[in-house]
Amino acid sequence: xxxxxxxxxxxxxxxxxxxxWLPGGEFxxxxxxxxxxxxxxHRVKVDGFWIDRFTVTNRDxxxxxxxxxxxxxxxxxxxxxxxxxxxxxxxxxxxTVFRKPAGPVDIRNPYNWWTYVPGANWRHPRGPASSIAKLxxxxxxHIAYQDAEAYAxxxxxxxxxxxxxxxxxxxxxxxxxxxWGDELTPGGAHMANTWQGEFPYRNTLDDGFEYTAPVGSxxxxxxxxxxxxxxxxxxxxxxxxxHGAIDSPCCTVxxxxxxxxxxSRDPGDPTGIPRKVTKGGSHLCASNxxxxxxxxxxxxxxxxxxxxxxxxxxxxxxxxxx
Numbered sequence: 272x273x274x275x276x277x278x279x280x281x282x283x284x285x286x287x288x289x290x291x292w293l294p295g296g297e298f299x300x301x302x303x304x305x306x307x308x309x310x311x312x313h314r315v316k317v318d319g320f321w322i323d324r325f326t327v328t329n330r331d332x333x334x335x336x337x338x339x340x341x342x343x344x345x346x347x348x349x350x351x352x353x354x355x356x357x358x359x360x361x362x363x364x365x366x367t368v369f370r371k372p373a374g375p376v377d378i379r380n381p382y383n384w385w386t387y388v389p390g391a392n393w394r395h396p397r398g399p400a401s402s403i404a405k406l407x408x409x410x411x412x413h414i415a416y417q418d419a420e421a422y423a424x425x426x427x428x429x430x431x432x433x434x435x436x437x438x439x440x441x442x443x444x445x446x447x448x449x450x451w452g453d454e455l456t457p458g459g460a461h462m463a464n465t466w467q468g469e470f471p472y473r474n475t476l477d478d479g480f481e482y483t484a485p486v487g488s489x490x491x492x493x494x495x496x497x498x499x500x501x502x503x504x505x506x507x508x509x510x511x512x513x514h515g516a517i518d519s520p521c522c523t524v525x526x527x528x529x530x531x532x533x534x535s536r537d538p539g540d541p542t543g544i545p546r547k548v549t550k551g552g553s554h555l556c557a558s559n560x561x562x563x564x565x566x567x568x569x570x571x572x573x574x575x576x577x578x579x580x581x582x583x584x585x586x587x588x589x590x591x592x593x
Contacts, residue, residue, distance in 0.1 A: 282589030295319040302567035309567045314523040323584040325486040329403040332411040344415040345392040345577045366391040366413040367578040384471040408485040410503045410582040416574035419583040428585040430508040440566035442493030450492040463501030470557035500564040503582040504549040510535035511546040511571035546571040553580035
């Protein structure tokens with residue numbers, strides 16, 4: 272553990288939120304032992320902040336929509352000028368949904384299990400025939416970046432930076448592989464909602480869940496935060512950049528931010544959509560594919576894309592805005 276107490280006072284969390292105050296400190300972000308985009312591990316420092324104990328739920332987001340009339344990106348038709356050459360059926364309101372194939376497939380091709388589904392959105396997470404009637408305490412999904420920002424603005428809070436998120440996820444464990452330690456299933460216990468079996472066609476459901484789980488279904492980390500691994504990926508405020516692009520990997524950086532909008536774009540993507548960092552992995556992460564149910568793991572997510580395993584949680588900085 273390497274947590275330095277921040278001298279600032281915590282202030283009060285926003286009313287009606289179940290949040291945890293983290294005093295801030297210095298820690299080792301990233302990893303040199305796993306995926307290349309996590310390296311190099313380097314020291315950073317964050318100031319104190321409040322963070323949601325749980326990811327934002329369908330019940331939370333439903334209240335927001337009810338009071339504001341907000342319409343998510345997945346519920347709107349696509350402007351064809353933004354996606355020249357797109358098939359007409361791809362322009363209707365839709366979102367990306369996981370569909371389990373019947374048997375083994377080439378796991379190098381994610382289109383073997385991801386598909387755009389017209390009518391899929393936060394109200395209909397698995398397609399137009401589904402609903403959230405029995406999923407009110409599950410994390411809201413099919414949330415594009417602008418949707419998460421809109422909710423944050425409504426409650427007067429912010430999305431966490433990547434450094435804040437990873438500091439919180441580590442729960443005070445310096446350099447541990449997982450948010451609870453170095454063993455995936457200590458004593459045989461499942462500590463997060465992940466995929467057991469052969470992804471993407473066989474899930475043995477040893478943890479009890481095939482899709483998302485109600486928030487808080489698994490043990491909290493050392494800071495009392497739930498679902499900092501698995502269940503759903505979570506948006507952060509940072510533009511994506513490789514850790515290798517950081518200016519001073521040898522030195523501690525205070526309150527670091529990611530790259531910028533232009534450098535975050537994928538040079539291989541003809542649409543040029545900028546990307547943000549997402550963290551935490553999801554219920555689709557498996558030992559044979561996407562072992563990203565770890566605090567160091569990170570993924571570049573286009574800001575216009577909503578999917579069935581991506582949500583968010585918020586932070587509140589009472590003393591300063593990054």
